[in-house]
Amino acid sequence: MRRYVITAAVVLLVAIGVLSGRHMALSLSASQAPGHSFRISGTAAGLMPGKAVPLTVTVTNPDAQPIRVTSTTVTAQAAGRDCPSSLLAITSFTGTPQTIVPARGHADIHLSITLSVQASDACRRVSFPLSFTGRAEQWQ
Amino acid sequence: MIGRTAAAALAGVALAAVATNPASAYWRATGSGSGTVTTSTGATKVITVALSSGTGRSIKATGAAGLSPTYNPAVTVTLCKVNSWPCPAASVAATLTATATAGTPSYTASSGNLNGVTVWGQASQLETSGWRDYSTIAGPITG
Numbered sequence: 181m182r183r184y185v186i187t188a189a190v191v192l193l194v195a196i197g198v199l200s201g202r203h204m205a206l207s208l209s210a211s212q213a214p215g216h217s218f219r220i221s222g223t224a225a226g227l228m229p230g231k232a233v234p235l236t237v238t239v240t241n242p243d244a245q246p247i248r249v250t251s252t253t254v255t256a257q258a259a260g261r262d263c264p265s266s267l268l269a270i271t272s273f274t275g276t277p278q279t280i281v282p283a284r285g286h287a288d289i290h291l292s293i294t295l296s297v298q299a300s301d302a303c304r305r306v307s308f309p310l311s312f313t314g315r316a317e318q319w320q
Numbered sequence: 321m322i323g324r325t326a327a328a329a330l331a332g333v334a335l336a337a338v339a340t341n342p343a344s345a346y347w348r349a350t351g352s353g354s355g356t357v358t359t360s361t362g363a364t365k366v367i368t369v370a371l372s373s374g375t376g377r378s379i380k381a382t383g384a385a386g387l388s389p390t391y392n393p394a395v396t397v398t399l400c401k402v403n404s405w406p407c408p409a410a411s412v413a414a415t416l417t418a419t420a421t422a423g424t425p426s427y428t429a430s431s432g433n434l435n436g437v438t439v440w441g442q443a444s445q446l447e448t449s450g451w452r453d454y455s456t457i458a459g460p461i462t463g
Contacts, residue, residue: 216347216348216349217349217350217351217352218349218350218351219351219352219353220351220352220353221353221354221355222353222355223355223356223357223358224357224358225357225358225360226358226359226360227357227358227359227360228359228360228362228449228450228451229450229451229452230450231449231450233357235357237355239351243349247349249351252351256357259359268357293357295359295450297450299359299451301451301452301453301454303359304359304360304361304362304451305358305359305360305361306358306359307356307357307358307359308356308357308358308359309354309355309356310354310355310356310357311352311353311354312351312352312353312354312355313350313351313352314350314351314352315348315349315350315351316348316349316350316351317346317347317348317349318346318347318348318349320346
């Protein structure tokens, strides 16, 4: 009888361990902890029709812990009526290769941007505004 | 016996907790920011076009054009039945091609017989940078 009680207790403890561990891991990793954000910036120049130009995106981490960038998205806006954003093709970043940004440091992500050969004369010497968004997770 | 069982149970709890933690990520963060991308100016446009009557009711296009290495020496002249640009496909009377060379004029190209057809003309040339230069419109002229 005593052996059954002990066995049941062991099984119960393991079950509690599994459930609490899973709950802790999932709830913490799935949450978007308030106050954790980072900055993204990037510029490129000398864009001309049909030629890819490097777009270096700098991720700055103000946090005291390192982060791993899992994605970044670049959205361009039009540079005037005759230069719609659809003339630009920008490569995407999906977390590969892995980019770790040190605590209170920065790291670069290398993308490329191409202006369509359909770009008209009106698109010479203009600036397309870019907006960046990204996601990251704490990294240790 | 009881001690060993308890130790095994505790080890099981610890292992289960660790094993169910999928990664070392504890929180997530979002990032945002802005930037710009600027296009180049390209080379100074040199392409021009002038239309004149050629032999056999043809129309001759001549003009100045840029040379290598700044420009691709190929020049294209579009003769259009309407003064609307870019010329609608249905209104293109002829598309002429020529190669720019040193000298004046830099290029010459002639159409076929355009007897009674009134056209306007525009020349274009590709810069090696990728930008395409367009001349001002010439014409009208009737073949």
